[in-house]
Amino acid sequence: xxxxxxxxxxxxxxxxxxxxxxxxxxxxxxxxxxxxxxxxxxxxxxxxxxxxxxxxxxxxxxxxxxxxxxxxxxxxxxxxxxxxxxxxxxxxxxxxxxxxxxxxxxxxxxxxxxxxxxxxxxxxxxxxxxxxxxxxxxxxxxxxxxxxxxxxxxxxxxxxxxxxxxxxxxxxxxxxxxxxxxxxxxxxxxxxxxxxxxxxxxxxxxxxxxxxxxxxxxxxxxxxxxxxxxxxxxxxxxxxxxxxxxxxxxxxxxxxx
Amino acid sequence: xxxxxxxxxxxxxxxxxxxxxxxxxxxxxxxxxxxxxxxxxxxxxxxxxxxxxxxxxxxxxxxxxxxxxxxxxxxxxxxxxxxxxxxxxxxxxxxxxxxxxxxxxxxxxxxxxxxxxxxxxxxxxxxxxxxxxxxxxxxxxxxxxxxxxxxxxxxxxxxxxxxxxxxxxxxxxxxxxxxxxxxxxxxxxxxxxxxxxxxxxxxxxxxxxxxxxxxxxxxxxxxxxxxxxxxxxxxxxxxxxxxxxxxxxxxxxxxxxxxxxxxxxxxxx
Numbered sequence: 307x308x309x310x311x312x313x314x315x316x317x318x319x320x321x322x323x324x325x326x327x328x329x330x331x332x333x334x335x336x337x338x339x340x341x342x343x344x345x346x347x348x349x350x351x352x353x354x355x356x357x358x359x360x361x362x363x364x365x366x367x368x369x370x371x372x373x374x375x376x377x378x379x380x381x382x383x384x385x386x387x388x389x390x391x392x393x394x395x396x397x398x399x400x401x402x403x404x405x406x407x408x409x410x411x412x413x414x415x416x417x418x419x420x421x422x423x424x425x426x427x428x429x430x431x432x433x434x435x436x437x438x439x440x441x442x443x444x445x446x447x448x449x450x451x452x453x454x455x456x457x458x459x460x461x462x463x464x465x466x467x468x469x470x471x472x473x474x475x476x477x478x479x480x481x482x483x484x485x486x487x488x489x490x491x492x493x494x495x496x497x498x499x500x501x502x503x504x505x506x507x508x509x510x511x512x513x514x515x516x517x518x519x520x521x522x523x524x525x526x527x528x529x530x531x532x533x534x535x536x537x538x539x540x541x542x543x544x545x546x547x548x549x550x551x552x553x554x555x556x557x558x559x560x561x562x563x
Numbered sequence: 564x565x566x567x568x569x570x571x572x573x574x575x576x577x578x579x580x581x582x583x584x585x586x587x588x589x590x591x592x593x594x595x596x597x598x599x600x601x602x603x604x605x606x607x608x609x610x611x612x613x614x615x616x617x618x619x620x621x622x623x624x625x626x627x628x629x630x631x632x633x634x635x636x637x638x639x640x641x642x643x644x645x646x647x648x649x650x651x652x653x654x655x656x657x658x659x660x661x662x663x664x665x666x667x668x669x670x671x672x673x674x675x676x677x678x679x680x681x682x683x684x685x686x687x688x689x690x691x692x693x694x695x696x697x698x699x700x701x702x703x704x705x706x707x708x709x710x711x712x713x714x715x716x717x718x719x720x721x722x723x724x725x726x727x728x729x730x731x732x733x734x735x736x737x738x739x740x741x742x743x744x745x746x747x748x749x750x751x752x753x754x755x756x757x758x759x760x761x762x763x764x765x766x767x768x769x770x771x772x773x774x775x776x777x778x779x780x781x782x783x784x785x786x787x788x789x790x791x792x793x794x795x796x797x798x799x800x801x802x803x804x805x806x807x808x809x810x811x812x813x814x815x816x817x818x819x820x821x822x823x824x825x826x827x828x829x830x831x832x
Contacts, residue, residue, distance in 0.1 A: 396823075
């Protein structure tokens with residue numbers, strides 16, 4: 307078994323309120339694979355990520371990362387949220403370095419890491435904003451800083467919980483392209499959550515459609531679009547629209563529209 | 564938008580207007596006051612007049628106002644520093660020791676809701692009529708303000724940051740020094756600014772009840788003599804002191820935190 311493989315087997319999870327969030331869910335993310343879970347809100351998607359990250363305790367079923375069980379603060383997992391979670395008192399560059407700083411336990415970055423941080427900021431289109439404070443940035447720019455922070459950590463596994471969910475359509479496309487660029491230059495294992503089907507298709511190797519609460523995997527679709535992908539080129543690609551049509555039926559049934 | 568987008572010239576012009584406007588308000592107020600007395604609408608015996616106040620200030624500034632104000636401010640500063648140190652430390656302790664917080668909560672509420680002025684006679688009996696009892700009364704006001712704001716600031720950390728901290732595996736010490744503490748600083752600072760004014764109030768109140776020196780004692784002395792112009796002049800000095808203290812605190816806050824909080828404008832004028 308590979309070190310950076312995620313396995314979730316027959317996991318159920320009930321909240322303290324008695325609400326059954328996830329029921330009998332199983333999924334596997336292969337090393338270097340980009341898997342997207344798409345589903346209506348409240349289908350327990352975040353619960354699954356929190357279980358994998360070890361932020362909440364497992365109740366039933368089995369979760370493994372490689373051969374290990376989840377534990378909060380594992381350095382091989384980087385977790386990105388829908389909120390940017392930037393520290394307002396730190397300049398952009400120091401926010402990007404924050405994850406690495408906690409992992410290494412020192413404020414002084416190892417040789418090359420600072421250059422890497424600048425490189426990542428340039429890749430997400432924020433060159434020149436290194437010394438700005440978060441309050442001076444737009445929502446989309448702040449989320450790019452969070453993206454750079456996540457990618458600066460050398461963690462082989464990325465968990466992404468609707469990281470672009472709160473952004474406007476245009477900013478979202480730009481950030482999706484930025485994420486593809488970063489991921490294609492260094493293929494890590496990604497488990498990405500969204501309720502946006504278009505986003506799922508352009509990013510994923512494989513899409514898992516989730517049912518409404520209690521969450522379960524309803525269907526699974528391999529997205530066989532060539533990489534590297536250009537999001538704007540995909541808009542005119544009939545295969546992209548085919549996928550959209552195919553998955554939309556499944557998803558619409560769950561969203562009850 | 565913030566001041567960052569304006570040119571330097573426009574900024575200076577705006578500040579000039581601001582100060583000119585404030586002076587005008589003061590002059591208009593003094594003018595109406597003077598006219599009211601001059602035309603018999605108000606009794607000079609009760610309200611005095613602006614020129615008399617100015618005359619009193621000139622005549623007594625060096626030998627009376629300055630030494631008394633110095634004494635008041637000195638007591639206030641001692642009380643403020645003690646409130647700040649003890650308030651922040653106790654606030655941190657209560658956050659770190661939630662069981663202690665639960666234990667002492669009703670006592671804290673009781674102490675904090677007690678009208679402090681009612682304690683003043685006790686303090687005077689215990690600590691005499693010199694600096695100590697003034698400081699103790701002012702401290703009893705300032706301490707709780709700083710304590711509460713420190714506690715509130717530390718407890719209200721953005722839950723997303725706590726989630727980040729957990730997912731990154733921050734140690735308790737890392738979470739404290741790198742997230743909770745910096746997060747609380749603006750709230751602590753707001754508490755300190757409030758405590759500054761309340762310490763001033765506490766000292767003056769204590770002086771009014773019993774003291775040998777200080778602005779509060781001076782007010783009691785002159786109101787006993789029915790010297791309204793003196794009482795009002797001393798009130799004016801107190802107001803100027805309070806405004807000056809607030810402005811200094813605002814500037815320190817802006818210099819320390821202005822770059823990352825929204826409080827940039829508070830430093831201006």
